[in-house]
Amino acid sequence: MSEDRFWKTVEDRAEHFFLGYFRDPNPEYAVAGLAQAVRTTEPGGSQNALMMCVRAAQIYADVAAAYRDLAEQLPEGADIINQVLAAAADPNAPDPATCAIQYPADLDFLWSEFLLTGAAAPVERIAAVLAWEDRILQALTGWLKQTAWTPWGRTARAKTIVHLREAGFELELGQPRLGNRFDLDLLTWSQMAGGFQLKESMPFEVTDALVMNMALKGAACWSLQSNALQHDVPGAIYAALPDRDRLPQFVSPDDH
Numbered sequence: 001m002s003e004d005r006f007w008k009t010v011e012d013r014a015e016h017f018f019l020g021y022f023r024d025p026n027p028e029y030a031v032a033g034l035a036q037a038v039r040t041t042e043p044g045g046s047q048n049a050l051m052m053c054v055r056a057a058q059i060y061a062d063v064a065a066a067y068r069d070l071a072e073q074l075p076e077g078a079d080i081i082n083q084v085l086a087a088a089a090d091p092n093a094p095d096p097a098t099c100a101i102q103y104p105a106d107l108d109f110l111w112s113e114f115l116l117t118g119a120a121a122p123v124e125r126i127a128a129v130l131a132w133e134d135r136i137l138q139a140l141t142g143w144l145k146q147t148a149w150t151p152w153g154r155t156a157r158a159k160t161i162v163h164l165r166e167a168g169f170e171l172e173l174g175q176p177r178l179g180n181r182f183d184l185d186l187l188t189w190s191q192m193a194g195g196f197q198l199k200e201s202m203p204f205e206v207t208d209a210l211v212m213n214m215a216l217k218g219a220a221c222w223s224l225q226s227n228a229l230q231h232d233v234p235g236a237i238y239a240a241l242p243d244r245d246r247l248p249q250f251v252s253p254d255d256h
Contacts, residue, residue, distance in 0.1 A: 011036060013032030014033045016027040017052075018049070019115065025116075027063045027066040030063040032065060035074060038050040038074065038077035048108045053084050054114055055116060064088060102212075106217060107220055110122040110123070114234070123237050126220050127237050127241060134184050134185050137178065137185070139202070139204045144173050183246045183248075185213065185214040185217045185245065190248045222250040
């Protein structure tokens with residue numbers, strides 16, 4: 001087999017590995033996934049792809065054995081392959097059932113667990129992120145309850161309210177979610193994709209923690225909607241969400 005044909009075969013098999021290994025857990029697909037990750041990585045590797053390869057070796061004994069064979073067949077990638085095997089044997093490796101969800105990469109790790117096993121538990125953990133506190137709503141509610149005592153303060157407040165309403169935010173104290181249909185963290189995340197300037201527009205301090213909370217919820221919503229169109233388990237979990245009507249639609253059936 002020519003080298004070009006060899007790598008084309010690897011590419012085809014790797015696609016099966018990364019898009020749904022649980023459907024047919026043949027170690028040849030896992031080997032192709034690791035070979036492609038080794039070939040296409042920059043120094044240090046593609047962390048998401050390599051972590052999925054690590055987790056595959058932890059779950060499936062035949063995959064770990066196949067990786068060891070690959071290290072002999074692909075000497076130029078032996079260092080990375082051996083690092084993957086060492087990481088898989090590390091007793092301190094993260095557990096998808098208990099690992100903290102602090103960064104978007106943590107969601108990728110949970111999606112990898114689903115794609116490797118087809119299990120519902122990691123998807124349920126991702127879906128649970130959507131129930132996290134709506135921090136934009138909390139901050140806007142607190143601001144609206146404050147009194148502007150000076151004429152210039154009232155003028156600035158009125159301008160801010162007009163600006164936010166033009167951007168799609170309702171600001172009605174006493175109404176659920178200030179009268180907004182959607183979770184405001186998710187609405188804001190969506191609006192930012194269209195050019196909404198968060199720090200310049202919001203009348204309160206925008207902290208890194210607030211931005212990360214919003215980014216995690218946005219990534220969880222987008223990825224759950226996307227995978228719901230491709231796989232039965234995420235589809236069922238998404239369909240059963242009790243507050244699904246408060247989630248903006250980031251992914252439509254037309255996208256697939």
